[in-house]
Amino acid sequence: MFVPSHLLLALVLFRALESTLADRNITIDDNDGAIKYSPGWSVSSGFNALDYQGSHHLTDNKSATANFTFTGVAVYIMAPLWPFAVGAQAGVDGSSPVAIDMQDHTHTDPTEQAPEDVNTTVLWGMEGLTNSSHTLQISFWSIEDWMTLDAIM
Ligand SMILES: *[C@@H]1O[C@H](CO)[C@@H](O)[C@H](O)[C@H]1NC(C)=O
Ligand SMILES: *[C@@H]1O[C@H](CO)[C@@H](O)[C@H](O)[C@H]1NC(C)=O
Ligand SMILES: *[C@@H]1O[C@H](CO)[C@@H](O)[C@H](O)[C@H]1NC(C)=O
Ligand SMILES: *[C@@H]1O[C@H](CO)[C@@H](O)[C@H](O)[C@H]1NC(C)=O
Numbered sequence: 057m058f059v060p061s062h063l064l065l066a067l068v069l070f071r072a073l074e075s076t077l078a079d080r081n082i083t084i085d086d087n088d089g090a091i092k093y094s095p096g097w098s099v100s101s102g103f104n105a106l107d108y109q110g111s112h113h114l115t116d117n118k119s120a121t122a123n124f125t126f127t128g129v130a131v132y133i134m135a136p137l138w139p140f141a142v143g144a145q146a147g148v149d150g151s152s153p154v155a156i157d158m159q160d161h162t163h164t165d166p167t168e169q170a171p172e173d174v175n176t177t178v179l180w181g182m183e184g185l186t187n188s189s190h191t192l193q194i195s196f197w198s199i200e201d202w203m204t205l206d207a208i209m
């Protein structure tokens with residue numbers, strides 16, 4: 057088949073554009089209304105530069121959950137680290153929950169109640185999802201004292 061070269065170039069450029077559009081990370085802050093929180097969560101006070109957008113959600117309610125429905129092929133959780141027992145569990149569409157450790161283990165005093173001291177970063181992710189609607193499900197990791205949510209990507 058003969059394809060005019062300008063058409064071929066246009067096609068190549070279109071494909072390149074399509075793939076950059078298809079693979080794009082969008083960061084959702086913990087304050088985004090699309091995240092559904094159960095009762096018992098609160099928002100950190102003040103502004104902390106180590107949190108995405110300066111704040112995070114937190115709870116010590118072991119029955120607390122948060123869900124986020126999105127369309128895409130991957131999902132990640134971002135959080136800073138704290139010098140005490142903080143973590144969460146995450147799963148997608150009912151998959152068995154995976155623990156996410158959000159503790160800075162370089163601190164050895166477990167009674168320390170200091171603010172987060174390591175900048176927010178991707179701590180967990182699930183890739184290879186079908187390009188359709190999914191629900192990220194966040195729940196309490198029972199061995200921890202606190203659960204937090206800083207950002208979803
Ligand atoms: C997922 O589907 C949407 C809408 O159909 C499309 O715009 C997007 O490029 C697709 N993404 C991937 C990674 O295939
Ligand atoms: C999205 O973020 C993840 C985790 O940081 C990274 O592995 C991936 O390459 C990023 N994807 C794009 C398209 O930037
Ligand atoms: C999140 O989804 C789980 C599993 O479907 C459900 O048990 C829980 O009540 C939901 N939480 C919220 C805040 O919607
Ligand atoms: C703890 O979480 C459960 C489940 O979402 C909720 O029913 C309960 O009211 C919460 N307790 C408090 C004190 O917020």
Ligand SMILES: *[C@@H]1O[C@H](CO)[C@@H](O)[C@H](O)[C@H]1NC(C)=O
Pocket residue numbers: 105106175176177
């Ligand atoms: C934390 O990391 C983000 C990128 O993930 C960066 O934009 C920000 O400047 C960093 N903040 C600090 C205080 O290092």
